[in-house]
Structures are given as C-alpha cells and as structure tokens.
Amino acid sequence: GAVVSQHPSWVICKSGTSVKIECRSLDFQATTMFWYRQFPKQSLMLMATSNEGSKATYEQGVEKDKFLINHASLTLSTLTVTSAHPEDSSFYICSARGAPQSYEQYFGPGTRLTVT
Amino acid sequence: DQQVKQNSPSLSVQEGRISILNCDYTNSMFDYFLWYKKYPAEGPTFLISISSIKDKNEDGRFTVFLNKSAKHLSLHIVPSQPGDSAVYFCAASSRGSNYKLTFGKGTLLTVNP
Numbered sequence: 001g002a003v004v005s006q007h008p009s010w011v012i013c014k015s016g017t018s019v020k021i022e023c024r025s026l027d028f029q030a031t032t033m034f035w036y037r038q039f040p041k042q043s044l045m046l047m048a049t050s051n052e053g054s055k056a057t058y059e060q061g062v063e064k065d066k067f068l069i070n071h072a073s074l075t076l077s078t079l080t081v082t083s084a085h086p087e088d089s090s091f092y093i094c095s096a097r098g099a100p101q102s103y104e105q106y107f108g109p110g111t112r113l114t115v116t
Numbered sequence: 117d118q119q120v121k122q123n124s125p126s127l128s129v130q131e132g133r134i135s136i137l138n139c140d141y142t143n144s145m146f147d148y149f150l151w152y153k154k155y156p157a158e159g160p161t162f163l164i165s166i167s168s169i170k171d172k173n174e175d176g177r178f179t180v181f182l183n184k185s186a187k188h189l190s191l192h193i194v195p196s197q198p199g200d201s202a203v204y205f206c207a208a209s210s211r212g213s214n215y216k217l218t219f220g221k222g223t224l225l226t227v228n229p
Contacts, residue, residue, distance in 0.1 A: 044217075044219045045219075046216060105217060107152075
C-alpha cells in the first residue's frame, strides 16, 4: 500500500517552455501532497505544500508564479514549471500524506527535469 | 540555518558488521523523527521512525535511538548487507509545523562484500 507515482520520470525541455509534472497517490486518498526539489548531493528541499481544493503554501524563496501547483483531487497534484530556465534543472519529488495528522509521507520516484 | 544535520557525508562498512548513521538536530520543537533510504534517481523510501516520547524503536535489522537531551539520533543496521548501500536521510517533523519534514543532507552508506 501507500504507492505514489510521478509522471514523467524524466523530461527535457527548451528554455522558455513550460513543463507539467503529475503526482498521483495510487491506493489511498492524499489530503496533503508535498513538492520537493533536490540538487546533486544535497538534501530534499521542500518547495510547497498542497491541500486538496485549496491554494498551495509555498516555502520562503520559492516563486509562486514560476512553480504552479494544483491539487484538484484527493489523488492528483500537479507541478507546472513555467518559462523554464537551465537553473530550474533539478530532480523534483512529490510526496503524499494520507491522514491529516500523520507525520509519515510516501514519496514518488521523482522527475528529472533538464532545461536546455 | 540547517536544523537537521548529518555530519558524515559517507560511511563504508563490511558486510555483516554494524552500520551506525548519525543525525543531530537543533529545533527542540521537533517531536517525530524518520529515516529514509534513497537510491539515485528514485524517491526516498521510508525505513523507520521514532516519536520523541521514546528513546528506541526497532524493526528487524534497523534500530533507531533517540537522545533528546543531546538532540541526537542514530540509525543502527545490523547485520549490514550489500543491498543496504544507498543514501540515508534523517528527517524531523513537528505538529507545530503542520507535520512538514525537514531533511538532513544524507549519508552515503556503502556496504562492502
């Protein structure tokens, strides 16, 4: 149980274009999903928290207009990187939390984004 | 300001021996701690966790110890196996932060056959 999928697993796009990444909880309903970013040999940095049916909460320093998050259902959240630039190239990972007051998060396999 | 620190970037042990991964934290509001295992280009996999009201939690070959006064926790793996080779992340959370996870930078464990 507690499986989270991400699509695509990797994507290459040209500078200036937008890219959408999907995160799905496959066997449970996720009231809250999280989006992380990981640079090589670095920690996972939380970008934003999204709750189903409400606006995402972004961490300090994360541009809301650049990283658009939508959590339209209890099993799907999307992250859209708008007007991507090479510095946005990174590994993006989502996680999902089933119970509202649960510490444990279940992570997706991640999406490698390369902007050329 | 790093609230969760894993000061050893890497650790190498022999198969069958004990692996000890360490983690320190600075925020006294953290009340729950988790260890995740991660392979390259994959998402983290949950290993084991511990509440701040406990000082030890065991699950098979994995044991986590918590020393609240020292703000220190450790993950023991015994016996270590080559398949344990991965990056291990320590994470901390609190009710006050809406259960968000704060991660350390990770420790690369290599178990040599």
